[in-house]
Amino acid sequence: MIASTRSASIRIIGFGMGPQHVTPEAADALRSCDYVVAAAKSADDPLLAVRRQVCEEYGVELVAVPDPERDRDPASTTATAGYDQAVREWHAARVAAYRDVLEQRGGTAGFLVWGDPSLYDSTIRIVEQLGFDFDVIPGISAPQLLAARHRIVLHEVGRPVHVTTARRLREDIATGQTNLVVMLGSAPDLEGLEDWQVWYGANLGAPGEQLLSGRLGELGEASLRVAREHARAIDGWVMDLYLLRGPR
Amino acid sequence: MIASTRSASIRIIGFGMGPQHVTPEAADALRSCDYVVAAAKSADDPLLAVRRQVCEEYGVELVAVPDPERDRDPASTTATAGYDQAVREWHAARVAAYRDVLEQRGGTAGFLVWGDPSLYDSTIRIVEQLGFDFDVIPGISAPQLLAARHRIVLHEVGRPVHVTTARRLREDIATGQTNLVVMLGSAPDLEGLEDWQVWYGANLGAPGEQLLSGRLGELGEASLRVAREHARAIDGWVMDLYLLRGPR
Numbered sequence: 001m002i003a004s005t006r007s008a009s010i011r012i013i014g015f016g017m018g019p020q021h022v023t024p025e026a027a028d029a030l031r032s033c034d035y036v037v038a039a040a041k042s043a044d045d046p047l048l049a050v051r052r053q054v055c056e057e058y059g060v061e062l063v064a065v066p067d068p069e070r071d072r073d074p075a076s077t078t079a080t081a082g083y084d085q086a087v088r089e090w091h092a093a094r095v096a097a098y099r100d101v102l103e104q105r106g107g108t109a110g111f112l113v114w115g116d117p118s119l120y121d122s123t124i125r126i127v128e129q130l131g132f133d134f135d136v137i138p139g140i141s142a143p144q145l146l147a148a149r150h151r152i153v154l155h156e157v158g159r160p161v162h163v164t165t166a167r168r169l170r171e172d173i174a175t176g177q178t179n180l181v182v183m184l185g186s187a188p189d190l191e192g193l194e195d196w197q198v199w200y201g202a203n204l205g206a207p208g209e210q211l212l213s214g215r216l217g218e219l220g221e222a223s224l225r226v227a228r229e230h231a232r233a234i235d236g237w238v239m240d241l242y243l244l245r246g247p248r
Numbered sequence: 249m250i251a252s253t254r255s256a257s258i259r260i261i262g263f264g265m266g267p268q269h270v271t272p273e274a275a276d277a278l279r280s281c282d283y284v285v286a287a288a289k290s291a292d293d294p295l296l297a298v299r300r301q302v303c304e305e306y307g308v309e310l311v312a313v314p315d316p317e318r319d320r321d322p323a324s325t326t327a328t329a330g331y332d333q334a335v336r337e338w339h340a341a342r343v344a345a346y347r348d349v350l351e352q353r354g355g356t357a358g359f360l361v362w363g364d365p366s367l368y369d370s371t372i373r374i375v376e377q378l379g380f381d382f383d384v385i386p387g388i389s390a391p392q393l394l395a396a397r398h399r400i401v402l403h404e405v406g407r408p409v410h411v412t413t414a415r416r417l418r419e420d421i422a423t424g425q426t427n428l429v430v431m432l433g434s435a436p437d438l439e440g441l442e443d444w445q446v447w448y449g450a451n452l453g454a455p456g457e458q459l460l461s462g463r464l465g466e467l468g469e470a471s472l473r474v475a476r477e478h479a480r481a482i483d484g485w486v487m488d489l490y491l492l493r494g495p496r
Contacts, residue, residue, distance in 0.1 A: 012399075014392075020273040023264065023388065087405065118395030118402045119409075125401070136396040140271065144262075144386040147366030151260075151384050153373070154366045157335065160412035160420060161367075163403070172408060175424050 014139020017205025262387020265453025456482030
């Protein structure tokens with residue numbers, strides 16, 4: 001951890017899927033910030049637009065930081081080691097970009113996290129490397145909104161729910177998991193799971209929201225892919241997840 | 249499912265750990281309710297008091313429904329089958345009590361859920377049995393607040409998190425789980441896990457909030473029990489949970 005020259009502090013604020021999920025606690029944290037720092041993938045980054053909307057609602061300035069390029073070359077990212085390294089380098093570049101802003105401006109900087117900072121989000125790890133004081137405010141996470149939309153509990157009575165990534169799904173099923181929330185999906189390969197139930201959601205809370213549920217063999221993988229592309233066509237981005245439950 | 253005689257609809261609303269977590273979406277849902285139904289374990293039920301506070305903030309009447317007695321006789325609840333049946337009977341009695349209120353009053357009834365309705369909460373299952381139309385609004389869950397307070401992500405990079413109950417902990421560890429959120433704990437038996445890291449929280453968001461973290465062998469089980477009793481002494485109730493992570 002490298003101590004920085006100018007004093008600043010950071011508030012990591014989960015804002016769920018948009019302004020409808022900003023808790024009073026998160027709103028207070030936002031109002032206490034001098035500015036909010038957010039990565040901008042492009043000039044018209046649609047995910048930045050939602051953060052901008054949240055900042056405007058609470059009267060906080062948004063400082064857009066151009067996002068470093070991430071190495072998505074399949075040759076270097078297929079193996080887990082290559083993937084891990086690509087993620088690490090991308091984080092390091094992000095850290096440097098954020099440090100520049102915080103050292104220049106000082107004060108209290110907010111970091112707005114889509115969903116909740118505790119699940120498949122790198123903000124806490126990035127902020128730890130900045131070496132400033134920080135706190136964390138939770139936000140509604142995607143698995144919760146998925147469950148709410150489908151009006152389900154994420155597990156059967158008294159049983160566990162295993163939250164994992166699409167990349168690890170096969171491995172986790174092989175060790176006996178039969179009730180999984182699968183995040184960070186891209187093209188789900190669900191062959192052999194025809195008898196499993198799926199509850200799927202894409203772009204939850206956004207205009208392009210898509211919901212599907214049923215026996216996977218009846219729904220078909222193709223319908224999940226169609227829903228995914230439909231969400232992307234409407235919103236200009238796509239984030240999806242699903243609950244998978246094996247037959248008893 | 250038994251259809252009811254009088255028309256009513258239900259909104260199941262997660263409110264996190266208190267008014268600080270009521271999202272704008274949940275606030276809108278609350279304002280749309282004619283009344284909120286809540287179980288009262290006793291006249292001075294401290295968990296009811298928090299619900300009352302939320303209702304007052306949004307100008308909704310709270311209708312307290314005396315909670316049926318739950319069979320906690322160890323002889324009939326030690327075995328899983330006995331436990332399951334005790335829970336089922338308790339749910340059936342709750343359903344009957346709620347149905348009486350909804351059939352008498354009709355309109356839109358809110359059910360306030362501590363934390364989030366998707367995790368170890370029976371409200372959705374109870375409401376399904378009432379046979380009225382319903383929707384679900386997510387709320388901040390305890391594992392998220394635990395992670396926020398400890399400023400951690402619930403899993404290592406790209407790895408899973410297994411959410412389970414204290415009752416199932418040993419079984420889940422035996423199948424290879426090394427990163428678990430453990431809920432519904434009572435007296436944690438953590439023998440043999442001395443090298444595991446624990447991040448513990450009791451009564452998160454309440455005045456009696458307790459946080460502890462460290463290597464379990466250094467902390468000691470006793471310190472977790474002391475924290476638990478300390479939380480109960482302050483708030484008059486206790487709900488705790490922890491993240492357990494095995495050595496790599």
